[in-house]
Amino acid sequence: MIAFDIVLTLGLLACAAMALTLRDRTASIAAFVVAGLLIALSWVRLAAPDVALAEAAIGAGVTGALFLRSARRIGPITGGPVGGMSASIAAALGAGGLSAALFWAFAGTSGPVPYPPLVAANLEASGVTNPVTAVLLNFRAWDTLLEIAVLAVALALVVMLGPAPVVPRALGELVLPFARIVVPLAILVAGHLLWQGATAPGGAFQAGAVLAGGMLALVLAGIGPAGERIVRGALLLGLAGLAVFVGAALAAEGLTGRFLGYPAGAEKAWIIAIEASLTLSIAATLCLLFTGPVRRPHQ
Amino acid sequence: MTTDLVYHVAGAGLTGLALWRLATCRDALRRIMALNVLAIGIAMVLLASGFDAATGRTDPVPQAFALTGIVVLVSVTAALLALAERIGGRSND
Numbered sequence: 001m002i003a004f005d006i007v008l009t010l011g012l013l014a015c016a017a018m019a020l021t022l023r024d025r026t027a028s029i030a031a032f033v034v035a036g037l038l039i040a041l042s043w044v045r046l047a048a049p050d051v052a053l054a055e056a057a058i059g060a061g062v063t064g065a066l067f068l069r070s071a072r073r074i075g076p077i078t079g080g081p082v083g084g085m086s087a088s089i090a091a092a093l094g095a096g097g098l099s100a101a102l103f104w105a106f107a108g109t110s111g112p113v114p115y116p117p118l119v120a121a122n123l124e125a126s127g128v129t130n131p132v133t134a135v136l137l138n139f140r141a142w143d144t145l146l147e148i149a150v151l152a153v154a155l156a157l158v159v160m161l162g163p164a165p166v167v168p169r170a171l172g173e174l175v176l177p178f179a180r181i182v183v184p185l186a187i188l189v190a191g192h193l194l195w196q197g198a199t200a201p202g203g204a205f206q207a208g209a210v211l212a213g214g215m216l217a218l219v220l221a222g223i224g225p226a227g228e229r230i231v232r233g234a235l236l237l238g239l240a241g242l243a244v245f246v247g248a249a250l251a252a253e254g255l256t257g258r259f260l261g262y263p264a265g266a267e268k269a270w271i272i273a274i275e276a277s278l279t280l281s282i283a284a285t286l287c288l289l290f291t292g293p294v295r296r297p298h299q
Numbered sequence: 300m301t302t303d304l305v306y307h308v309a310g311a312g313l314t315g316l317a318l319w320r321l322a323t324c325r326d327a328l329r330r331i332m333a334l335n336v337l338a339i340g341i342a343m344v345l346l347a348s349g350f351d352a353a354t355g356r357t358d359p360v361p362q363a364f365a366l367t368g369i370v371v372l373v374s375v376t377a378a379l380l381a382l383a384e385r386i387g388g389r390s391n392d
Binding site for chain 1: 310342344346350377387
């Protein structure tokens with residue numbers, strides 16, 4: 001398998017280099033998406049399927065869609081690089097030096113790592129059997145709470161900036177049959193990922209991203225209601241995840257006296273409830289980050 | 300040569316590539332993409348250092364960090380792209 005690892009690594013480095021050097025925007029974004037999928041594959045090889053799922057759905061999928069949307073609005077690349085050849089060589093030397101230092105610092109480390117035994121010892125009490133979900137929503141739930149706060153802040157920023165809304169164009173006759181298959185499938189897959197996140201790779205973020213993909217398919221096909229009230233509802237749903245998580249943190253504090261310490265025996269119910277609301281909220285947020293808010297009449 | 304070492308090289312390579320492009324590019328979209336590659340490179344280094352070749356498992360704590368990083372990265376990307384459109388866009392504003 002080492003040969004596979006080396007070929008995969010060379011492929012993803014080549015795709016990343018293409019994404020960052022090609023002057024044609026569409027080709028560059030296509031290379032970025034392919035690089036994202038190869039990176040997801042390499043994370044499966046590193047025994048991190050939860051992260052690989054998130055990278056494939058969010059890192060390659062949603063981010064690629066965002067880039068394509070903006071590339072069209074910003075237009076082709078104009079202007080050359082900063083400085084001349086000598087500046088480029090100097091930057092390459094600096095970046096190469098930092099990269100080599102990073103490799104030396106991390107690849108050289110060895111010795112016992114404290115986390116895996118600690119996680120394994122406390123997994124029983126966390127309520128779930130997937131160690132990554134246990135870390136995300138129990139042991140280090142505070143980090144995840146702040147992460148949801150970052151999503152809410154980004155949503156608020158995008159709403160305030162008010163980018164031009166995405167206007168779907170008529171896409172032909174196959175859109176409706178496509179959406180009829182893809183949208184229910186996305187909802188089913190999201191529900192499956194959410195539920196199995198407790199015991200196997202999956203969870204709120206992956207489920208939310210898949211659900212957002214289904215919603216975007218609806219929006220881009222121009223099917224379904226897309227009025228101002230729907231968008232406002234999605235905005236409220238997007239912010240509701242943070243509200244539910246903060247409410248759960250306060251309630252858990254009141255019940256057990258520990259910060260984000262869920263009542264014993266009911267951990268799984270708490271985690272699934274929080275994750276379910278996060279899934280809907282993340283899906284609505286990702287969708288709104290792509291489509292933008294409703295444009296006010298005077299703009 | 301072991302699996303984690305290959306991915307250490309990949310992570311460091313992605314980081315270096317992204318830093319070089321961040322330093323030499325003028326285009327806003329390209330810089331945001333370089334920021335994405337930089338974050339992915341760092342996540343790759345974190346995951347590779349959490350990988351235990353003996354058991355074939357990866358430390359769940361760096362996995363949770365990388366997962367958090369991906370979600371934060373997409374929100375940062377969306378916010379930056381909205382700003383970039385505002386600065387350099389030719390939309391009908």
